[in-house]
Amino acid sequence: MTDFRLNRRMFGLLAAGAAASSLLPSMARASGGLVAATFPGSWEDAYRSVLTPLVKAAGYDLTVAPALSQDQLTKVMASPGAPAFDTLLISPGQMATAIEHDLIVKIDPTRLKNWSKLAPAFQGEYGPTVTVQIDGIVYNPDLVPKPKGYRDLFENPAYAGLVSWTGFDSNTAVMAYTQIAKIFGTGPEDMDAVFKLFKDSADLRAGVTDTTNHQMALYQQGEIAVFMGSTNNVAHLKSLGLNADFVQPETGSPASPVNIHLTKGSANVDAAYAYMDAALDAGAQATFQSPPTEMFPTNADVELTPNISSVLTRDQVAGLAYPDWVSINKYRDEWTSTFIALIAS
Template sequence: MVHDMTTMKLTRRQFGFLAAGAAAAGLLPIPARAANGSMVAATFPGNWEDAYRRVLTPLVSQAGFDLTIAPALAQDQLAKVMASPGSPAYDTLLMSPGQMAIALENDLIQKIDTSRLANWSKLDPAFQGEYGPTVTVEVNGIAYNPNLVPAPKGYADLFENPAFAGKVSWTGFGSNTAVMAYTQLASIYGSGPDDMEAVFKLFADHPENLAGVVDSTNSQMSLYQQGEIAVFMCSTGNVAKLKSLGLNAEFVHPETGSPAAPVNIHLTKGSANLDAAYAYMDAAISMAAQEQLTLPPTEMFPTNMDVALTPGIEAFVTRDTIPSLVYPDWAMINKNRADWIRAFDALVAG
C-alpha cells in the first residue's frame, strides 16, 4: 500500500476553509492543555470517540498517563493546530492521507521514534509510516436498508434506479467518505476522477438527491435510525454500528471498487507530552486494544498482525484484499477540494 505524499502547499482558499472549520469548532468545549503526565488525543467524533475513550483510556492509564479524548473532524484538527502551532491543541492527530499531506506540508507533525513503540514490529510494514502508525483501514461503500430498497450495484445505481429516488442521503465534500464516492462518480459520468462538473450536473439533474444532502455521516446515522433515509455512503464501521443497535443494515461494495482510507495517528509538532503521546500510540496498535476494536460495535480492521480478523470483518475485507481496494489520489483531491466544496455548497443552497 502506498501513501501518496505528493507535495502540496496550503492555498489561501484552503486555509480559509480550515479557519472556518476552526471557528465552528470553537463553539464547542475546547479541551484544556494537558498537564505533565497527561495528553490530549484528537479522534473522530461518534463511533471512534466512544471506542477510543472506552478501550484506550484504561490502557494509557496502566502506562501511567492520563488521556483526554477530544473529538474533532480531521479538517477541524488541522485548523486548530494551525491556529496555534506553538501551543497545539492536541498532542496527537487522527487522520487519513488527504489531511496528513496538508499537515506534513505545513510542518504540523513530526517523524516518530519507532524505538519507543513496543508494538511497532507487530504492524504489517505497509502500516509502518514514518510519521505514525496506521491503526486501521476504513473500507467505504454503500449502506442500505434491505427492508426498504434493493441492494444497489454501485454509486450510479443510486441516480439511475427509480427504486432509490428520495431515499438516499449524501454529504458535502468535506467528508472523506463522500469525496471518495464523488471521484468515482466523476470517472463514471465525466472524463476522470477530477471532473466534478459532471457530478454537479448529475445532482442538478436529480434534485431529489440534492434534497438528501446533510452535514455529516453522524447525521446520516441518526436519519437512518429514524427511518428517514434508506441509503447513504459509509464505512464498514458505520454498518457494524447500526447492526449493533439492532437495525437492519447491509453493506455493498460498489461495482467500481471500494474506496479505502488508511487512518493514522500522528505526533503533533510542539507536543509537550511526548511520553504520554507514545504510550497512547503504542496502546492503539497493541493486540489488547485492536482485539477489542475488531468487535461490535466498531469492527475495525486490525493492523496488528497478531490480531485475527473476526467473521464480521472478513465479510467485508480480508488481509489479502486490502491492497486491491481503491486508494484515491489525495494530492489531486487536496488541490481541488476547496473549490469543490464551494461549488457543491452553492448547488445545494440553490
C-alpha cells in the first residue's frame, strides 16, 4: 500500500504537471482560439475528439485544457481580467465559489439551439448541465465482496488495507465524507466523527492518496480494491479490461450535475456558446454514453443505453439528492487543513 511519503511526492509531480499544463491556455490564447477547461482523462479525450470538429464546423478553433475543478478556479482567480479559460466545466461546489467571486456570468439561453432539449433541472442560469455524475463506491469483485454501503468499509475486515481515500479537494470525497459523518456522527457537517475514524486507524491513513486519477492507477495495479468514485470511473476501468462494479450505498448516492460556465471577461463569447451547444448536441451526447465515459445525456432526444438506465432513468432525475454545497463550502477549507494535518501526522 502506498504510504503518505509517496503521496507527497505525487503532489509535487502533480504540481509540476499543472505548471506545464498552464502553458496550454496561454498558447491557445495567442492563437485566438477558445480555451475550454475540461476534466483530465477520459473527459478530456472525449471532449477533444467529439467536440473539436463540431466547434470547428461552427467556425471556431477549440483548445481543450485539462484541469481539475479546483485548479480551474485557482487559475481564473489568479487573472480575473484575462481569464485562463473561456469556459469552465465544474460541479455545484465550485459553481457556488465561482458565483461568490464573480468569476462566471449568467448565460443567454436564446443563443443555444439545444436549450429546449434540456429538462428544467438542467437549464442552469449560469450554464447548461451536460451530464449528471452519480457517486458511490467502486470495487473489484475479484478481490472483495460487494459492500452494502460506507459502514462496511470501516467495520468489515474483508476491506482492511484495500480501501483508498482522497482529500477534500475532491467533490466525490466530500460527498462521501458527508454521508459517513451522518452514519458515525450527528449529521453531514459533523466531520470530527470522520476525522476520528482516520485518527484511530493506520490502515485508513495509509490508504489516502492525492487524486482519483491516482486511485485509478492503484486500482489497475491491484494495490487497492475499493475507492469512492462514480459510474464514469467504472466505465473507464472496464474499458481497460479490468473488473469493476459500482455500488449505490444504502444511505443513497450523492448526485452532482456537471455544468459548462461562461467565464467573466472571456474574449470568445460567440465561440463559447458554440462549444456549449456542441456539448449538448444529441449526436455528441449519444457518443458520450459509450465507454469509457458513459455520461448520462441531458439532451432529452438521446435514448438511454441499458448501462445508463440501470443507474439513472429520466423519471428519476427530479428525485436526485444534491448536497448543500453552500453549507459545505463554509467549512471546506477548515476540513481540508484538518485532514491534511491528520494524514501527515
